[in-house]
Amino acid sequence: MIKKIEHIGIAVKDLEHATKTYQALLNVAPYKTETVEREGVKTVFFECGDSKIELLGATREDSPVGKYLSTQKEGIHHIAFFVDDLKAEMKRLQNEGFQLLSEEPKAGADDKSIVFLHPKSNHGVLVELCEDQSQF
């Protein structure tokens, strides 16, 4: 079951500058900075109510975020929904006709297991589903 918006992912070209901007906007310091080498991404997280803002910077040009920023303007990259049972939700959404981008959950930033749905399933929105890794 989808419980809430876990975070909004924002792809940015200058992560240091964007961190200052979002710290000023949200009036709060980031609670975590984390690099996921396998995905070629460096992330900065801010708390916002019961959700988070995740800034995404590429650590190499051929990473998913690097490729995204080479063809599109910086801005909102994805919405992540927190689910209480990721595998059950993957099965439910596949049965509803949504296209998953991986058959199995992957390890994401911020101690999450994640899977993405193809934007074409969701009127152009890249959707992430995530649950806490400790549930595995």
Add this chain to the structure above:
Amino acid sequence: MIKKIEHIGIAVKDLEHATKTYQALLNVAPYKTETVEREGVKTVFFECGDSKIELLGATREDSPVGKYLSTQKEGIHHIAFFVDDLKAEMKRLQNEGFQLLSEEPKAGADDKSIVFLHPKSNHGVLVELCEDQSQF
């Protein structure tokens, strides 16, 4: 003060089809459908935890959402943050150098008073600040 993500606005070309898609995705029926004639937009709202998903369809091509969809793909249009004191937050952010799109709050959908920040202030993200209208 920014308290939480109030909603994510998603601009779509076929509001009826998108409503079915997001009802299936979120596994919940919309709680409200509302047309804001002045803005040329029809909105459909879904609850998601402590936040909402707002689908935006244009009621005429020359409306802000109509113009947006004539030049850009459908997808995430804006993030709205709920604030406890809109005028104080507008003043704080102007002092921080953020560019507001209006000098005064406007009436938005879902009984909110709203103001937008220019995307160029926020690394490509159109940001809305909103508070409940009853606070006026």
